[in-house]
Amino acid sequence: MGSDRPFKIPESVLVVIHTPALDVLLIQRADADDFWQSVTGSKDTADEALALTAAREVAEETGIDCGKGSVLAPQLVDWQLRNVYEIYPRWRARYAAGVTHNTEHLFGLCVPGRIEPRLNPHEHTAWRWLPYCEAADACFSPSNAEAILLLPQFAA
Template sequence: MTQRQPYSVLVVIYNQSHEFLLLQRSDDPLFWQSVTGGIDQGETPLQTAYRELKEETGIDAKALGLEIVAHDHVNHYEIRPEWRHRYSANDYINTEYVFSIQVPNATLVTLNPNEHLNYCWLDAQQALDKVWSASNRDEIAALAQLFQPS
């Protein structure tokens, strides 16, 4: 097995009703998250975001004419101990590039059964209560703030 590089993407998906899509991991059913995935050799973070979105949800943003938006920051977090075997021995911190995308309300979601068991669309508070990782929670909260009337 090829060792993963400690670089990944987070793609927060929300619809026109400002509901967030969360995915239930198959390797840890208590872990709900937005789309995430490792950056492959020679791939840019944005390319990874489009690829992972399609692989994990079946949503082909390019074919639908939708744009994934890059956020102006990255997250750094400790790699979960149970996942460290996927990385080189000295890799303990992951760098996560953050993106988001708005999709139409009726967008079809087709899960990759090797990665996810289930999905749900939740309002911001429900998503904040359900999502596992702090970085994912922070990004949902930041987007939810944009939806608030001024």
């Protein structure tokens, strides 16, 4: 990795964006056609608050503002769950030497309906809304699928 771009911090968020009817927004990665996912992203700095990371990633990847002071800010909920998983080998070069695992913190964001996201084309190329069980089935990542299946528990 070049000196102009720092290594990724192996601590990230996963944000399940959903409607009150439990429809889930999935976005397709630009670097992997078969990879549908929820919003994910790493902390920018070690001391960045997880809620700030979550709101920043949602804005960067979908254009949806759920940051502090926004109308949707109260709808961004930290589920107080985390996954520790092995980083896929194809993406390990983004991390410092020897880093093999990431800690992912789960959040939910309830939006009023199936809104159209504004994707960053460098990161994602397509989007779709699916009922939560179908969304879980469509996810490439097992931890993302498991998080989506928890949605009824957290949306209640």
